[in-house]
Amino acid sequence: MTQTLSEALEGIAEERSESLIAQIRDNNDKSNRKIVVLDDDPTGTQTVYDTPVLTTWGVDELAAAFTSPGTLFYILTNSRSLTEPDAIKLANEIGANLNEAAQRTKQKFVVVSRSDSTLRGHYPAEVDAIAAAVGTSDAVHVIAPFFLQGGRYTIGDVHYVAEDEQLVPAAETPFAQDAAFGFQNSDLKQWVIEKHNGNIDADQIASVSLNELRSSDLSSLTDRLANLSPGSVCVVNAACMRDMEAFVLAAQNAEQKGQTFVYRTAASFVQAFAGLEPRELLTPDEMVDGNTKTGLVVVGSYVPKTTQQLASLLESEPTLKSVVLDVDKLLADDSESYLLEVTQLVNESLQSANVVLSSSRKLVTGTDAASSLSIGNRVSDALVSVVRRLTKRPRFLIAKGGITSSDVATKGLQAKHAMVLGQILPGVPVWKMPADSHFPGIAYVVFPGNVGGTNALLEAFQKLKA
Secondary structure, eight states: OOBOHHHHTTTSOOOOSSOOHHHHHHHHHHHTEEEEEEESSGGGGTTOOSEEEESOOOHHHHHHHHTSSSSEEEEEOOGGGSOHHHHHHHHHHHHHHHHHHHHHHTOEEEEEEEOOTTSOSOTTHHHHHHHHHTTOTTOEEEEEOOBGGGTEEEETTEEEEEETTEEEEGGGSGGGGOTTTOOSOOBHHHHHHHHTTTOSOGGGEEEEOHHHHTSSOOHHHHHHHHTOOTTOEEEEOBSSHHHHHHHHHHHHHHHHTTOOEEEEEOHHHHHHHTTOOOOOOOOHHHHOOSSOOOOEEEEOOOSHHHHHHHHHHHHHOTTSEEEEEOHHHHTSTTHHHHHHHHHHHHHHHHTTSOEEEEEOSSOOOOSSHHHHHHHHHHHHHHHHHHHHTOOSOOSEEEEESHHHHHHIIIIISOOSEEEEEEEEETTEEEEEOOTTSSSTTOEEEEEOTTOSOTTHHHHHHHHHOO
16 A cells, blocks of 8 residues: 555654764774675665775775775675575675685774665575674674665555655565565565565564654663574664664664674665765766767666666657667577677767667566576676777766676776765766776766666766766
8 A cells, every 4th residue: 555755654753853973973983893885786885975896805805995994885796686596605705705804904894785775685695694704693684775865765664665755565566576586575574574484483573663763862772772682683664864873873882782783774774874974966077077978878777667767868868879789689599799789889879979778678587586687697798798898988877777787887897996976866876987997987877777766867867968
């Protein structure tokens, strides 16, 4: 059943008026630990700024990140594109390397597993693996999918996705029908049981209510969090950033009392946990420089929101050159010659026009989750191949979709690291590519498939075009 946000919040205390960011930041300074965000696709940088992102995780690279300024860095794992066994294997590898780098640098750290605000991803397997790998197998799982900029709210333990003015329970959205990560429950306590395949008891799952978070005194919540049993799960309700700040402060205080958490969250939690003040959206001058006039938009995501945004862009910008990668042709035997044709067309078109390279919109799935992931990865690999072979440097590059934007960054632009400048639109991060990448210094827009209204992709394009 849909309802408005104000209807969902009827009878709940007003949100707190004061920010808790200063206290959170003070706790972070005193703890002298690094916040390491393992991001299962690159869109999780959508609430941070002036933040480094690693796309590799060797011990040397992690040690350098541990000794760099700041309290926060991201590791782009892209594990949502992997099968569950491969995601577990990767978590074990990164955890072992984090431990070794931390011992080498004598640096304490805490792990946040940043994942999808619409509940898609390898839970609980990935989180269990991460916790075990860093030596905290008994940590309490914190589930906090609230994401303000994307209109994702958790109220009364039910997780909602905002569509225009209406809140739709997450299980009633297209995201819940995901071929690899579908689910049936919007109530997060029931969702946890579903994802554990029933192998967890209801009394092992706690939740933190909005009224608790909006209380003037957080000491009783701190005590309750500190006394949660090892290996239990804690669901966090939140409808504004003040709610998330209150939970973070209470959780920090519970950690000081000896509690251990592993965090499975969306992006708004990271912003609060790192003590980051809000930042204005980036201006064109902060993103684009140079004399190049034409840019490139790469669209791989198949969610309905992306398809609507692509249609709006093409309809509103008739001078754009549209190049469509036909998935049926791609999956045929002679895909290499077809890819060469597409690459040549994009290169030639960029000489005189802005270009949109998109996969054909008919969704092709496999017979199970693994085969569907495999098809998605083949499409992403093809888009990446085109970007990697480009000889004409674009003015900017927008990549739409999680797997797509990850692969374009790491394989297409060949970036081992990047800097998050900030956001071009709410929830849409911009990275600056490093000197050793395919297009040094280019503004790279990591556009989530499931974020923004119908005209959001058009708005980002218009901010960046010459």
